[in-house]
Amino acid sequence: MMIRTGSNRTAIAFAASLLFAAAPVAAQLPSASASTLALAGNNTANVQTIGAISVNPAGLGTEGSGFTLAILPVQVRTGLSPITLGDIAQFQGIRLPDATKEEWLTLVEAAGGQNGVVGAEVSGLAFTMGNFGFQLSTVASGDVVLPTGLVEAVLYGNAGRTGTPADLSLLDASIQSFAVTTAGASLAFPVSPQLVLGVTGKYMKGNALAVGRSTSGAIDSDPIRATLDFALVSTCMDEVDCEQDFVSGGSGVGLDLGGMLDLGSIRLGASLQNVVNTFAWDETKLGYRPGTLLIDDGTSESDFDEQSFDNAPTDLKEIVRAYTFDPGYRLGAALDVNSALTLTADIHGELGDGIALG
Numbered sequence: 001m002m003i004r005t006g007s008n009r010t011a012i013a014f015a016a017s018l019l020f021a022a023a024p025v026a027a028q029l030p031s032a033s034a035s036t037l038a039l040a041g042n043n044t045a046n047v048q049t050i051g052a053i054s055v056n057p058a059g060l061g062t063e064g065s066g067f068t069l070a071i072l073p074v075q076v077r078t079g080l081s082p083i084t085l086g087d088i089a090q091f092q093g094i095r096l097p098d099a100t101k102e103e104w105l106t107l108v109e110a111a112g113g114q115n116g117v118v119g120a121e122v123s124g125l126a127f128t129m130g131n132f133g134f135q136l137s138t139v140a141s142g143d144v145v146l147p148t149g150l151v152e153a154v155l156y157g158n159a160g161r162t163g164t165p166a167d168l169s170l171l172d173a174s175i176q177s178f179a180v181t182t183a184g185a186s187l188a189f190p191v192s193p194q195l196v197l198g199v200t201g202k203y204m205k206g207n208a209l210a211v212g213r214s215t216s217g218a219i220d221s222d223p224i225r226a227t228l229d230f231a232l233v234s235t236c237m238d239e240v241d242c243e244q245d246f247v248s249g250g251s252g253v254g255l256d257l258g259g260m261l262d263l264g265s266i267r268l269g270a271s272l273q274n275v276v277n278t279f280a281w282d283e284t285k286l287g288y289r290p291g292t293l294l295i296d297d298g299t300s301e302s303d304f305d306e307q308s309f310d311n312a313p314t315d316l317k318e319i320v321r322a323y324t325f326d327p328g329y330r331l332g333a334a335l336d337v338n339s340a341l342t343l344t345a346d347i348h349g350e351l352g353d354g355i356a357l358g
Contacts, residue, residue, distance in 0.1 A: 028182035028204055028254065028325060029054040030121030032070040042346040044332025045260065045269030050126050053133040053136075053186045055270040056258035057198030057329065060131050061188030068128045073120040082107040083114055083151075097325050101155045104150070112147040113172055133186040138207070141356070142177035153219060160221070169215030170228055178323070178355055179207035182254075198258040198271075204325075206250030206277045209286065210234040211320050213315070228293040233312050233320050236287030240310065249286075252279025254325060265336045273328040280324060288312035326352025 016099050033051030036043055042055050049068040052059030059065065077086070091100070108114050119141035126135040128253040149168030152161055160166045181204070188198040212232035219226050235249055236242040258271035294301045309317070332346040350356070 028035075028139060028180060028202055029137050029184045029200070029310045030075060030123060030139055031055065032123040032126040032135060032137070034073075037075070039344065041101075041348070042332065042344050043334070043348050044271060045267045045334040045344065046342065047269070048126045050133065050135070052188070052198070052258075053126065053128070053135045053184060053200060056257040056269050056332075057133070057186040057200045058188050058196040058260040058269065058271070059257060060128060060133050060186055060198060061190045062260060062262075065128060065130060065188075067130075068126075070123060070126040071125070071264055073123050077117070078118045079116070081115050081189040082111045090242055096155070098303070102161075105155060105161065108151045109148050109236065112145075113148055114151050116144045116146075118142050131190075134184070135186075136181070136183050138179060138181045140177075140179035140208070142210075143175070145172065145174045147172045147214070149219065150276040158272070165221035165224075167221050168219040170215055170219065173214040173217070173230060175212045175232070176323070177208070177210045179209075180355070181205045181207055184255075184256075194262045196260045198260075200256040200258075202251050202254040202256070204250075204254065205248055206281055207247070207280070208235045209249060209281055209320070211316070211323060212291065213316065213319070225297075226293070226295040228291070230291035230293075231292050231313055231316050232289045233286055233309060233316055234289070236285060236309075237306060242284060242287055248282065250279060250281035252277060252324075254279065267334045267336075268331040268336075269330075271330045273330070274325050275327060277325045277327075281320060283309050283320075286320070288316075317337035322354065324354050326350055326354040 031037060031041065031051055031054045033047075033049065034048060036055060041055065041333050043051065046057045047059040048062055048065050049060070050070050052065070080088075087104070090321035119139075121137065121139050123135055123137040126137075127133065147170050149170050150173065153168055184200050184202040184204050186198060186200040188196055190196050211234070212230055212231065215229045215231055217228035217230070254277040256271060256273045257275055259269065261268045286309040288309050288311050289306055290303045292301075292303045328348070328350040330346060330348050332344065335343045337343060
């Protein structure tokens with residue numbers, strides 16, 4: 001639900017995304033604005049009211065920013081690649097042709113695996129009052145990569161791609177998922193009639209984490225045998241001497257900066273996200289699972305029991321410690337063609353491979 005008071009010029013905006021590369025969303029505060037979503041986030045130069053909190057805090061100081069209230073806006077996104085949901089839907093209830101299997105497996109081989117993403121953004125409360133804005137949001141995301149060997153086994157079974165059973169590697173399987181709650185407060189400072197600057201301060205709490213990688217694994221054809229080593233670090237479940245806490249699994253503060261320049265019919269905007277960000281996961285709230293599996297000659301052995309985070313492999317510990325929020329940037333321009341038409345263009349990017357909503 002959104003309530004808004006204040007004046008703003010009516011415009012139809014065509015958003016031209018000038019992305020140099022597809023970049024995931026790194027902001028801890030998702031957009032609570034319907035207009036920002038309608039423009040696919042391409043409004044860094046002309047965003048106002050609630051959208052300014054997550055996009056460019058300077059927008060709170062522009063003309064037309066009145067009182068706005070949003071309660072429980074929710075966004076959900078899912079996706080598969082390179083085999084997409086649309087590809088799968090075409091063959092629902094139909095036997096998959098061999099040519100299609102081969103085409104799909106070729107795509108997966110080229111991509112280095114099959115990727116699946118699911119994410120949700122929930123803002124419990126967001127409001128603006130003139131130059132000030134506040135937002136409380138939770139962002140959660142999961143990203144899973146299935147190795148080519150596993151996809152081949154799903155498509156062809158134990159008959160193999162060529163009709164003859166083959167050895168299949170299970171390396172490069174991975175999972176990265178998180179949930180973080182953030183409270184952010186924004187304030188805009190009009191410097192002159194043309195220039196507005198803005199700042200957003202954020203306080204973050206980590207709710208959940210799961211980061212894992214397969215270090216080895218294979219499906220052998222002769223004799224038939226399956227092995228897997230999938231090391232996983234996640235929010236602990238009280239199976240070892242750790243404290244389960246989905247409210248405070250980590251914490252930190254962050255700072256975003258923004259600016260807007262009004263040149264008449266042309267407006268320019270820029271924002272820097274996470275100029276400062278001290279968020280880190282609390283290792284006393286994390287557990288480690290070796291994730292070993294052996295299936296051989298009708299018998300099976302496995303070890304998925306939770307252990308102390310201290311027992312995790314060094315490389316996995318380093319991945320978890322680096323799984324934080326990296327700096328990002330947004331550059332935008334808006335051109336008022338006439339009173340009813342505005343053209344906008346944005347460039348967004350990140351300076352790292354940390355936490356992101358794919």
